[in-house]
Amino acid sequence: MATTISPAISTHDKLLRAREASAELLLLSTAQKNAILLTMADAIEANAASILEANRTDLQESGLEGAMLDRLLLNPARIKEMAKGVRDVVHLSDPVFEVLAEWIRPNGLQIRKIRVPLGVVGIIYESRPNVTVDTAALAFKTGNAIVLRGGKEAARSNQRLAEILSNVVGVPEGAIALLDSSTRDSVGELIKARGLVDVIIPRGGQGLISFVVENSLVPVIETGAGNCHIFVDESADFEMADAIVINAKTQRPSVCNAAEKLLVHESIAAKYVPRIVKKLVEHGVEVRGDEASRRIAPSIVPAGPQDWPEEYLRLCMAVKVVKDTDEAIAHINRYSTKHSDSILTRDEANARRFLRLVDSAVVYWNTSTRFTDGGEFGFGAEMGVSTQKLHCRGPFALAELTSTKYEVVGTGQVR
């Protein structure tokens, strides 16, 4: 089978081609892009056998086990899911060339602010091969060229998937590029390619994200890390609090929107801390805590200073007793990763104060933090969850893969 991706092409050449492809992508209409996306989905299903074969080799050579191996695994159901994901993107509205504002100046200049693709989007990610397809589809829909740098354990799976997508008729050459994952050099080149690449989105663990943020010359959308808090205020409904805390901590402890810390108002601590600790322990959670919580529930393991900023990503939770909503807000603003934090209370004034003053991407009142997700927000897709304040914040998808430009039409105006 002919392929447009060859390991013989250098990273720099792939970036140059992606830049050129981004100009060609500007000329595709929404209908053309949607037709190509549907063909991509069909091609993934039609090539399931060769994808699974590539994935088998990756699995065998990975040396991974357990949850890590599961993240790398593809099977017929997961291939169908990937194809469905691409078809879902077809139904999302195309933000490109949307007119955001339009006005005429007193001198007659007509100014129009429109959405345009970012240009070339770089994605650096770890083992899950579905990220290759998900992000390529979102980038293509928004008229962006994409440069993918996946994990080396998924090299063959990603290579096969990128080939299949790139070979679809109508995809400009180089618009979906996969970089060599056998060395770190390609990451270094990608994040230094200011001028060729418009944004880098790292998707993965804290180590990867920090490395990219600290070393990239290309602007970054920082995603992911979530040291999320739940504050149980004095007027909280205990039953509601039980359900939310257990859900936020245990439903999927390895994800960024899982809760890691529990703050409890001191006036209810004597009643609520033992109650929730018992339930958490029943759910297999290791509970740590400050001195005040340990006086109430001696089974709690002492929490050290390193616990408060830590994202556990496992069945562990640290409890702290606070004197009021303001202390809860101050603690969260000091230690949280500005991802998702929730107050459980019947007191609207406290809730409004918490919603306003907690400096996080998503702030909740009487719900689980687990809703911070593009799908749960109704976006139909998700590129990531931004924990920075520039460009976009919280779950983001298609519109956030665009920039804007001004088109100004005159009749000879000068200053």
Added chain:
Amino acid sequence: MATTISPAISTHDKLLRAREASAELLLLSTAQKNAILLTMADAIEANAASILEANRTDLQESGLEGAMLDRLLLNPARIKEMAKGVRDVVHLSDPVFEVLAEWIRPNGLQIRKIRVPLGVVGIIYESRPNVTVDTAALAFKTGNAIVLRGGKEAARSNQRLAEILSNVVGVPEGAIALLDSSTRDSVGELIKARGLVDVIIPRGGQGLISFVVENSLVPVIETGAGNCHIFVDESADFEMADAIVINAKTQRPSVCNAAEKLLVHESIAAKYVPRIVKKLVEHGVEVRGDEASRRIAPSIVPAGPQDWPEEYLRLCMAVKVVKDTDEAIAHINRYSTKHSDSILTRDEANARRFLRLVDSAVVYWNTSTRFTDGGEFGFGAEMGVSTQKLHCRGPFALAELTSTKYEVVGTGQVR
């Protein structure tokens, strides 16, 4: 006079205080912020004598001459202008807490996307002391703490201005901080302060901007450099073209939206190049050019490869003959700084193609590039002109000094 700014406070402490001040700023209403801004304007006028005294010392010790000295100079008229600038900000609408979207999910969650201040904004700038006041007023109106790092030649003027603004009753302590400009250390600390500072905006020459972009760990809004092009298409109205080219090149050659390069369609080059070169020379412009333009107008100095990417910022312009709109677009996308570029043509199809495919912040049809400016766009203010694609692009002001957050209200929802 008591002052909240003391050189004894370390840069790190100023950043910590700015972070704390940003939380206090969130509690100010628009009316409170406007009242404080009006007091700031009055205080600038009331303290004109001490500002001028500080500025005189800066001028004497600067060793600067000519245009550079003029940029540093304050006089009673310029002080009045600064005060007026602050009063103008009062009349601009406050974007903070604006609801950008609001919806209810099938599970009953109420999601609200609102604008919030960025938090702490760092500005690194050069000699003009009015930047201290302009940017502090815009930051204050948008509920941001601001950390200013001006040029050392303006140290006393900036110190006096920052004191006056900080001492206005109601300004949270540390909300307007001025860093020590006597060494580069404060720049280094500021741009590495990820987590304390939310954005860095460099305002100045290419050297400063590149240094910040290459070394900052804090997200940056890249501003400024403009290698702007004018393309005179074959159907251009020559008289209109003359007026626009002369205006864009000569009205204020030292600014970023001045034109630096002139592209001329080959079919009109024999007529138009000699005509415009004569006019440019009459306006004191040094004209350089490619071989084709020099064959037509031998007085043109040869342009070297370094000319095409260069931002002259002075009375110099390079001319190149191109075979069509597509070659003009390709040349611009290769060499421009993605700031402002203009096509002069009667052909709407060529104009639309140029507007769409030139990858710059502002793209013009039949006007001068000199309109890329917050005031000219009708924004009433300008923080800078962004030449990057993330967060904002082109002239930006108040709304671009905000981020967003999601406030989500539930009734016990879990996943």
